[in-house]
Amino acid sequence: MSEVALLSAKALTPVAVFQTQNGVEDVVSKLERDVRAMELDPTTEKGRKHIKSVAYQVSRSKTALDEMGKLVKEEAMELVKRVDGERRVITARLDALRDEVRKPVDDYEAREKARVDGIRDQIAKIELLGQRLDGLDIETLKASVEEVDRLKSYDFQEFASRADLAVQQTANALKAAIIIAEKAEADRIEAERLAAIKAEEERLAAIEAQKIREAEIARAAAERARKDAEDKAERERKAASEALEREREEATRKEKEAADRIAKMRRDAEENARRFEAEKLAAEEEAKREQTAAIERERQRVADEQAAKVAEDKRRAENKAHRGKINREVLAALMELGLSEEQGKAIIGAILGGSVPHVTIGY
Template sequence: MSETTELSVIEIKPEQAPALYIPNGLDSYLEHIKASVSEAPDLSTDKGRKRVASLSASVSRSKTLIEKPGREYLKRLKEAVKPAEQEIKRFVDACDALRDEVRRPLTEWEAEQEMLAAEKQMQEWHTEALELNAAFDKELALQIEAAHATALLDNYEYDRDIAEKKAEAERQRIAHEEELKRQAAEQARIEAEATAQREREAALQREADLKAQAELAEANRIAAEKKAEQDRIDAANKAEADRLAAAQQAEREKQEAIEAEQLKAKQEADRIQREAKQKEDARLAEEQRIADEAAARAADVAHRKTIGTDIVNDLLANAKIDRVQAIQILTALKDGNIRHTTIHY
């Protein structure tokens, strides 16, 4: 498989990103990359060393092809967060304004009720003041009537004092009613301000809660990004460690295979040498046997010839026959044609 073919099959489209850049979502690509560099080139050759460098560069290129769209996807996620935050804030502000607008009639009604309650209280106080004033007027009328009874006997100065007392009483009644009205209005104002303050504090608290939630979400997002980055680094380190371990294992297995082949070749060479030696020994032994047999036959022939010569000579010396006759007698003896005779070689 060429490097171009290895890399061309790794392509991540934007619409695939959400389903891939999740925990263990890239395992299939990692397995594919591992499979594409699972060779064990011979480092003893220049071609093998160049092939190892090429495989390593292929892993880096494959990593870039997967990491780059992942970074772009992560960038899009980060960019998507800001509009979401702005939209959430706009939505919350709009809901708060809508809530206040929806509640405004109730708030106004509550303020009106408080005002009515204050006016009712003031009316009650006013009624109480009128009753007190009526009682006072009644008492005053009695006093006036009594004074009038005696006025005939008193002078003008006494009538003026009575009138002044009545005027003072009226001023006190009016002042008391005004004070009651003022107190009721002040109480209504204080309660309205307290209600408004509670609403403002509640709104500030909600805003603070939303801000805290947004900050927590941002912190969680940053923590998730850091964890994802650390996981990526850890995975890269582990992949590199696995690659080195695999390369070392492959080198050990290659060396073991070489040593096994060398041992097998040596054993085969020893076997061939032993068989060749055995064949050579057998050939030499056979040649020796043949030579020994030939020598034995030659020696036997020479021995038989010597004995035959001795017999022929003895016949010539002891019988009055010629050599031809002696040889004929020797031949008859050798062929066993003369009974009761045997030649002992």
């Protein structure tokens, strides 16, 4: 029985064992059934020799099958190496052909990118002129306005609307900044004017005070004269006293008039200061509102661009998926006609590359 099993293994071919579905399973299962069907008796000398012989034959069968497997593997490795070499040739030459075909498009896209980048740089320069304007003097702001006027003459082509928006936003920002700067300059001039008014008020107050002091000196002098003239007649004394009283009343009247004039000038100055402060706050609020509106417009513009990009990416992904689905259906149809997967892919690639006249794939 062991000889039959061994001879059966020797009669097999590598193709029958390793390239036939369930070939190995069939051979091994048959050997197992044949060996396990033997009557083995380990209690006798002959039986033990027979068991050893069967085990040896099983081992030889294993070796024979393993040698077949090695042979099949070596042949398969040679085939793999040859196929890999051909694949490398296919990859190198068709990659070169692909690059050759794509070169005009790549060159055009590079020129187009350079053109678009140039336009975007000009727009960025315009937008930059409308940023970080706090603290700039009026001359610098006006120079920026002239620079915007110069930059807006650039040929923005399909980006003209975006450039117009950037010019408008930057011009508005510069206009608001100039208003704020002019208001600050006016405030400075007004502060100097108010300081001059205050200095004049203090000078006038000093003059009035001097007049009051002189009047008091005069009154004191008159009082001394009165005391010196007590020995004069009552009439002369009374006349002198009345004259002194009139002089005191006149000094009091002048002092009150001076105080009233100073109070009025102070009230007028305070009113002017309040009015200028209100105008300043109104201008600042208007500038803040314009800045907020500009920020919101820029945020909306960025959001719109991002939404457009997402929509374009989605459209490209869906188109790619659609083309892939159709290509897989074409490949399946070719394989049903008896072609291998690699052959089917090669045919599809040739059709898509325009190498097969009068044949296209409808997407």
